[in-house]
Amino acid sequence: MRDKRTTIANAVSLLNDGDTLGIASPAVSPTALVSMAAVREIARQGKRDLLVVNAMAELETDLLAGAGCLREVEFWACQFFGQGTPPNIRRLMEAGQLRAREHSEFSFTLGVMAGGMGLKFIPLHGFVNDLVPQHPEWRTFDSPFDGQQLLAVTAIVPDVALIHVPRADQFGNAQFGDTNRDNVAAKFIAPQMVRAAKRVILTTEEIIPNEQIRATPDQTGILYHDVDAVVLAPRGAHPHGVTGYYEPDRDHIQQYHQAAQDPDKFRAYLDTYVHAPEGPAAYAALIGGE
Template sequence: MPKRMSLAEAIASYVHDGDLVYLAGFTHLIPFAAGHEIIRQRKRGLILARATPDLIYDQMVAAGCARRLIFSWAGNPGVGMLHAIRRAVEAGEIEIEEYTHFAMVARLTAGAAGLPFMPMRPSGHDLPQVNPHYREITCPFTGERLMAVPALQPDVAIVHVQRADEEGNAQIWGIIGEQKEAALAARRVIVTAEEIVPSEVIRQDPNRTVIPGFLVTAVCHVPYGAHPSYAQGYYDRDNRFYMEWDAVSRDPERLKAWLEEWVYGVPDRAAYWEKLGPQVHQRVAIRPAWSAPVNYGEVLD
């Protein structure tokens, strides 16, 4: 089976109802396009896991995709609450399982390493009182009391990157979140990329390859796939979108209308980007800022 396919094909093939799905990326390279395709295909009963759920999980919960949310800090960054998630929790429509940021990454790290759990030092927060998955253990070497959290192994992790080749070797620069750990921990990995480049381009700068191709199940060319978050070197964060989302998500009917227009009402990401129009395109436009080249050297003949 070829790895390169459309995003619609990848979601249809590899995201199943009831799956534990992890959309990775910390403020940067959040895979909104993939989340919208999951909504568009009306996937149901998902367990959505993510550090900082951000707007994409607010949208997916509002669309009825989720039955459970595993997360660390749920909010609209710099603005306030995720109102659709809050309504769903208060109405008993979804279950929640909350961790600290470090504990979420520790869970992924354990999953990536094939370990059943990951130990941590107690940090004084009260989450163990409401989350039974925090467990106290005794260090076998020092006798010290530690906290442990179970491994997290998603059925599918979805990662947006700046560039990848057709074999799935995926490169990221700028802020790197938990993308590598999520990919290593997951059973299936979907990569969406701003660019698909020849393998020679990837090999010219191998240290930027955060996710190796052998981990990847599907790779999809999805320009602007992270909007309204940003892709370093491609487009800026759409801060106005985040601010405007607060008003949209406060009103269930307005949110429903937004989903109808901007997700169900467009066939794919290219149509979504075109619909945003030149004013938004200009708002998130950037100018080049090249880093210094690196000399990897080459053996003389």
């Protein structure tokens, strides 16, 4: 195992313009494993022409859209904490400047599962709905066993995946802590997307000794061989929360939502919270974190 600690700027250099970016995060809660530290750095570096794949496109995807980083987004749900479609995503879609493709929860899960297992596709029976025409990469074929027609749901394989965790060692072994409890996205979808990706950027609230990881193997959800970069990023999920570390910053979420309604106000938001802070420590100081 090698020491993979680096800066957020160096880690994000793994992402190239035109890449597919997977955002590995739980899909139903503002207390999430969303690497906002990496998202902000992607916007700060001005990455362009990205396809984002995210189970639930929320604030993190909206920020990248508003910063001009995206050409397309794929998701099974797209909403802003129960307040409708995220403002930048909605505005850009209506203007024809951002393409969006929907999955069902099931097809997204199968795509990530296939990618995580190194398969080209997973077969599905009886999946006939209005989502199929949106995915020309899906194919129908006859089962070699009984001749039934099946749908091949193709693998989701990001060029780069982002994930934020409560704690990890310097090699990339990571633990979800209390976030893992009763959370199918943390237990399954996020780790599978990490396994599926060609390169993985992991940000963490704290870096702990490998001996502590080995002492609690039941809490380890990501292993070192799937991770390319480890970045210490306290408050790295803000304004999302991390269970056991800090709560979601609902005031900031509302501040973001209001700013994103207007392009000029959103540019001011980016200047303050994305372009000005040079890295996670500066951002944590800006928002009043420890």
